[in-house]
Amino acid sequence: MRVYPDQLLRNLSPLPQCCLIFGDDPWLCDQSRTALHQIAKQQGFDEKIQLTQETGFSWNELIDQWQAMSLFSSRRIIELTLPTAKPGTEGSAMFQSLMQMDNPDVLLILTGPKLALEQTKSKWFKSLDAKGVYVPCITPEGAQFQRWLDGRINHYSLTLSRDSREMLFALYEGNLLAADQALQLLQLLSPTAPIEPEQLSQYFEDQSRFSVFQLTDAMLSNQQDKAQHILSQLKSEGVAMPIILWSLFKELGVLLQLKTAEVNGQALQGLWSKLRIWDKRKPLYQQAIKRLSLAQVETLLSTSSTLELKLKQQGIEDWTGLSHICLLFDAKAHDALKHIALD
Template sequence: MRVYPDQLIRHLDKPKQCYLVFGNDPYLVDTAKQQILGFAKQQGFEERVQLEQETGFSWDELIQEWQSMSLFASRRIIELSLPQAKPGAEGSKVLQALMQSPNPDLILIVHGPKLAQEQTKSKWFKCLDSQGIYLPCATPEGQQFQRWLDARIQHFKLTIDTDAKALLNSLYEGNLLAADQALQLLCLLNPSSSINSQQLSQYFEDQSRFSVFQLTDALLLNQQDKAMHILRQLQAEGTAVAILFWSLLKEISLLFELKVATAQGDAQSNLWQKHRIWDKRKSLYQAALLRLEHNHIETMLAFASTLELKLKQQGIEDWIGISHLCLLFDPNAHSHLAHIEAD
C-alpha cells in the first residue's frame, strides 16, 4: 500500500509485516524510519537487527534472522538496506519466500534509493507491498512543498504570516532538513507571537549559518566585492558546498524561468505570485533581470551543471568554480570568463 511520508502517522495503528522506505530525500527517509522504529518500540519490538546488501552479503543471513528466536526480546525489527534498490534474482526469491511465512513477532524495514517505475512492478516489490506499506520519499516541490511546510509550521505551533511563509518557501524549497532546522530555530527565538517577514529576515541576518542567503542577495544586486567577501567567509567557516551550490543553482534557475516568462509577455505581478517572491525581494530580481541577458543565464546554468556533476559524482568541492559562477552574475564578466570550463 502506497502511503506518502506526511501521512505515515495515520497508518501506524497496528504493526505491518513490512515497510518499504525508498527515495533520495535523506530527511524524509530518516524521518519515516524513525517514526516506524518509534511505533514499533511502543508495540514491544525492542531488538533491532541491521543488514546491508553489500559485497559478500549472503541472503542466508536474512533467512537465519527471520527464523531465529531473539535472545533479548520476544519481538524484533530487521532493517535491510538495498543500496542499489535491487535485491537480484536470489534476493527476490528470498523476500517472496519470507512473506509466505508471516511472523507477527517480526517487522521488516527495507530501504534504499528511489525506485524506478518498472521496479515497483517487480515480483519482489509487489509481494512485500501487499504485506505492508510503501513510502516513496521524493522531495516535495511547488504546492506539495508548501503543504509540507504548512504542516511543519503547525507541528511546531508557530504563527507565521503570508510574506514570511513566502520567504521560507523561497529559501528552503528542495531542502527539507534546512527548513525543519529553521523552524526549530524559530521555536527558540519566537515561540508564541506572530512572525512576519521583517522579523524572519532579521533572524537570518543574526545567524552566520544563514549568510549564504546574504551571498545570493549580493549577487542579485551585483555587489561583487561584498559577495566575494561573504564567499571567503563561508569557506573559512566550513560551510558545506552542497548547501551553497543548492542556493546558487536555485536562484539561477529562477532567473531563467523569469527571463523566459517575461520575454513571452507574462506580467511580472503574476510571476511574483507564481514563484512566491515576497515584496522585499522583488527589486533584487528586477535588478538581475535588467542586467543579465538570456544567453548570460544559459551560460551560468551550463557551468553550474558541470559543478553539480563534479560534486555529486566525484565528491569534488570546487570553491574556485563556485567563485567563477558568482562572478558570472556580472554581465561584464562573461566576455572574459564565459569561455572557461570547469575542469
C-alpha cells in the same frame, strides 16, 4: 500499499509485516523510520537488527535472522538497507520466499534510494508491497512544499506573517531538513510572538536546493523570478554549466518540434507520446507554445548555442548569458533585449 510520509502513522494499525521506505529526501526518510520505530516499540518490538546489502553480503543472513529466536524480547525489527535498491535475482527470490513465511514477531524495514517505476513493477517489490506499506520519500515541490511547510509551522505552533511564510518558502524549497531546523530555531527564538520577514533575514540565509529540471520547468512556465532564483542557486552550488545547457537544449528541442507542428497545422495529440511528455508536464509546454512564436523559439536555440560555443571553445561560463536566456522565455522580452549580443 502506497502510503505517503504524512499518512504513515494512520496506516500502521495493525502493524504490517514489512515497510519499504525509499526516496532521496533524508528528512522524510528519517521521519518515516522514526515514526515506524516508535509504533513498533509500543507493540513490543524492542530488538533491532541492522543489515546492509554490500560487498560480501549473504542473503542467508536475512533468512537466519527472520527465523532466529530473539535473545532479548519476543519481537524484533530487521532493517535492511539496499544502497542501489537492486536486490538482484537471489535477493528477489529471498523476499518472495520470506513473504510466504508469516512471522508476526518480525517487522522487516527496507530502506534505499528513490525507486524507478519499473522497480515498483518487479516481483520482489510486489511481494513485499502486498504484505506491507510502501513509503515514497520524495522531496515535495511548489504547492506541495508549501503545504508541507505550513504543516510544520503549525506543528511548532509558530505565528508567521504571510510575507514570512513566502520568505521561508524561497529560502528552503527543496531542503526539508534545513527548513525543519530553521523552524525549530524559530520556536526557541520566538515561541509566541509573531515573526516578520525582518527577523528571518537576521537569522537565516538562502539554503534552497534545486535541480536543472526545476529550472527548465520555471522557464517553460515563464516564472521569471523563480527561474532567476534557481539559476543563482545552481551557480552557488557549483552545478556544472554543461549539465544546465544539456537540459536547456533538451527542452528547447522538444519545444521546437511542438511549435513547428502547430505552425504547420499538425495536431499535437500524437506528438505527446512520441516525445515522451507526461500528462503532468503538458501544461508547461502548452503555455510556452501559446506564449512564444516559432521565431522566438529559434532565437532561444541560437542564443543557447552561442553560450555552448563560448564554453567549449573559450572555456567561458557565461552565467549572465543564461540569465538572459531565462528572460527570453518571456515573449515580450525579445524586442526589449534584441540589441544585446552575447557573443
